[in-house]
Amino acid sequence: MKIPSLLHRRRYSFGRVFWITLAIYLGFTFIGLIGMYVTPQANKAPNWDLVFSWPNLLSKVFSVFFFAFFYFVTLNMFYRLFAGKHRALQFVQPVVMSLLLMGAYYAFSFLCLDKLKYSISTAHPNLEEELTVGLMVFVFFVSSLVITGVSMLLAYFTYLRDERKQRKILEAQKMQLEVEKSQANFNFLKAQINPHFLHNTLNFLYAKSLPYSSELSEGILTLSDIMRYALGPAARDGKVMLKEEIEHVRNVIKINQLRFSNNLNVQFDVNGVVNGATIVPFVLITIVENAFKHGDLKDQDRPIVINLNIEDEAVTFFCRNKKKAGPKEISTGIGLDNIKKQLDLTYGRNYSLQVKDDTEFYTAELTITQL
Template structure:
């Protein structure tokens, strides 16, 4: 598949620059003709302000706009794609021929603007048009090359900044998890003589943090399902400690999960959503979590009774991000069904091939 190169020079920008430069040069020429006295001068201001001259100026401006728009962008494309010299030579020859044709036709149509029209020989016409065309082509190539160098420097600067930021984030990620983990272990050791429940909570929190921050056991972005299940149990446990074991949660696992792998933090997002919006203190309607693994396929069901009273605002970002991650890894091999009833909320995730 060919790489599509975006146009480096927008059409409107080429129009502004080309037209602006042409107008400035035209005014400069008028100034020279009007105020600078040159011996044997045959030009007058009236000569260069006739309808024929203005049409020639307009035609030249349009030509410059079209010429620079296509040559600048094509040279930029050749530079970006690192084409060989033969590509440049071929394109330059084509442009040279087109420019020569344009200048000859333009000369035949508009002729010269001097009072004393002197016939121009074919050799002189070919030489002059070729010379001007080569200058224009060289100018286009020079502009494209210099801007390419500037773009490369900007990109290099951005990459250096991103690299520094990545290194900083890496160091921060290395320092902070170890610091927090060691601190929690310290608190756990200190709390043991005073409160078994507190020390258990600290240890559970330490395990949750270790799982959330550790990437050592990930293989191709996946972890063992048994580790994800253990993480779920720890999250349930820490929430039970928060609410003095008054939460009613049923979590059942069926099937062999020992060597099965999946992407992390998918199941926990569903469970955390149920904890956030569900009524977990009603013993008649506990949150029901079921995980079943059969022949390398997974079914995860989470059903909870909704809270009564004011509803907590939900952005839905967590589930949306989870769906995007599932799309990237499992594509069409998964389905997620959400049943939003009046009193109950059910989420069912089915992954056909883990």
């Protein structure tokens, strides 16, 4: 999916800006009318002839269309400047233009519309005498500055929100591409191996080894089950049955026990009902293999503890191992990074993977709240 650049897009449509401006204007007008009745000075009713006079209505309509146009232009202008990451000096010209535009509005509104409006009423017969020219200019300038500042802030916060959203989309796309690349590489490797040939070969070796060593034949049979699971097809959604993943974990533990003459201290417990639950393949086994690779497997007082709890649609997988003493194997972290990407794509926010690496123990806990 191609994402349009923030720099080359018109973020605000005139229709949307117009209706929002109209709603705000009507809201302030309604509040003003209410205020005329609730304030202590409200001893007399409003001059309705003035309120509903055609010059006053023309002034209101002109104001709504002007501010809709003003915000439409300035919001899109400031948005493009923020998206282009321009320097502060490059904002001077747009700000000055906005202030001049507001000045023209106030001049026209005061000199033309207000004069026309009050020419039919005695409410303010001498408007020029109530405010000095300097005070009027100051009020108009400050209000213009505030309105322009509001436009800049709205554009800036909208840009920040859009940039954050676009960054998340790009990260998700990048992650998707990496997973697809990994899956393509895995499928290529699988295609190089004929599963039936491999399975038949292992069965042949299993049959031949039976008269000589039950331990060897058991290892070959377990390896056959592991390879069948690893090379087998997944469902369309990329998931496998949870019970198959659990069985795969048991087989990996079993073949490692055979390697070390059943001297490994491993505790694996499954609690809850599995039923037809599914899960992303190789997620649990990657955590277990990491424990076998870096853990002290023969300490009888500190076993590798593996717990899987299933409750409704939630799964919690816990794995803790004592670290090996002496030189450590170099870990690239690729395995955990890959499963994090798979979990992100499949479960989104419905999972958490917490890894704790202290001086003596390594602990990983995976929680999936919605399988």
